[in-house]
């Protein structure tokens with residue numbers, strides 16, 4: 001195997017408690033999934049570290065003007081742009097995502113900063129005249145948004161080590177809040193890089209602490225601490241539901257798992273549909289909440305669609321994540337890859353046809369196409385968070401909608417058709433947070449509302465604009481007018 005890393009010194013990270021670097025003897029090792037080499041260690045925070053982070057946050061009242069916040073976020077964006085290559089390499093090292101994916105991710109992070117900076121300048125207060133009914137008055141009611149009284153707890157998953165974090169941190173800065181962030185212990189490095197960039201861009205350090213540790217030791221304190229007003233969590237359903245029960249009387253924004261379909265109707269442009277299917281399924285090694293995890297294809301076009309999909313899958317270059325030509329790197333670790341292999345083997349044993357892939361070497365799992373999959377098989381009933389393309393055939397639009405709605409999830413979806421009657425039905429009848437016509441389910445702007453329903457979330461959205469709303473309290477005041 002290519003051990004590009006032998007000359008790379010191991011990073012010894014520290015916690016960032018309000019900007020102060022704090023080391024601990026107990027550490028978590030971070031391994032490069034492609035070779036298994038340890039590339040960094042991060043401290044295991046103690047409970048006292050966690051409590052101190054919240055104490056500092058409680059004792060600090062942000063005073064940044066809108067312009068100050070704009071400048072900090074724009075400056076952070078400039079620093080990130082100037083260190084694009086280095087930050088992309090950090091993401092690849094901690095996650096095994098290929099450089100194409102990690103470079104794309106850094107670009108997205110810059111977009112988040114740009115949108116948050118601009119949104120910080122916008123006062124979205126509303127004005128209501130009060131003489132609207134016969135018992136009205138000559139007054140006006142005004143709204144204004146204030147930062148939360150307490151601190152925000154943010155907890156993020158491994159799959160986009162920088163972008164998941166920045167979608168919480170940037171709106172927090174833009175709204176003058178204080179945040180204590182715990183990134184995934186699997187990919188904790190980008191969060192520390194981001195914190196340092198924000199401090200360098202003049203963010204008052206009391207507004208952001210980053211801690212790492214064993215969630216079994218520190219997570220409950222982060223969820224129940226008296227100074228926490230809001231918990232914003234992105235991750236799997238099981239932990240999301242645990243948080244929903246544990247963080248009692250805290251505002252909760254939960255962005256959980258997905259099992260998004262691409263639906264290909266009989267009139268679809270099959271070349272376009274297969275292109276969307278392959279990129280939606282394999283980008284980021286299939287580890288996106290909005291990755292295409294089920295392909296529902298009209299029986300009359302399924303054979304041709306599968307041929308095209310297999311050809312595109314074969315053409316994909318997977319392997320060494322550091323090779324700039326690689327299209328897909330590893331998944332997060334060997335345990336995840338073994339699990340995909342098992343669930344695919346189970347489907348094959350139950351009658352699905354393997355058309356390509358299902359090859360594993362360590363954490364490297366090939367893109368994999370399965371045809372003739374039954375909607376009840378585990379590979380499609382539950383979220384498979386990896387590069388697997390299971391094709392399910394259907395005969396009518398009613399079947400397509402029923403199968404699409406037939407899992408516990410409701411995040412996003414993709415529909416390939418040009419028929420307006422189909423389009424309107426899918427938009428109305430799919431029980432999901434987003435419907436993208438002739439686009440992958442993951443398509444969005446970093447600004448636009450994003451999030452799911454059912455087991456995918458409680459319907460409170462992320463995206464810069466919605467996150468800024470959820471991170472604020474609306475106050476009304478009224479004046480005689």
Ligand code: NAD
Pocket residue numbers: 155156157158159182183184185215216219220234235236237239240242243255256257258288289290383385411451452456457
């Ligand atoms: P995960 O749920 O295993 O972990 C997420 C975070 O929760 C990590 O930081 C982890 O340390 C922390 N955690 C672990 N135990 C905890 C506890 N008891 N209390 C509080 N926090 C705890 O998820 P993952 O494997 O890192 O990420 C993959 C999942 O995330 C997938 O299901 C994916 O669909 C989902 N996801 C959802 C979105 C979305 O926006 N809806 C986006 C990306 C990923």
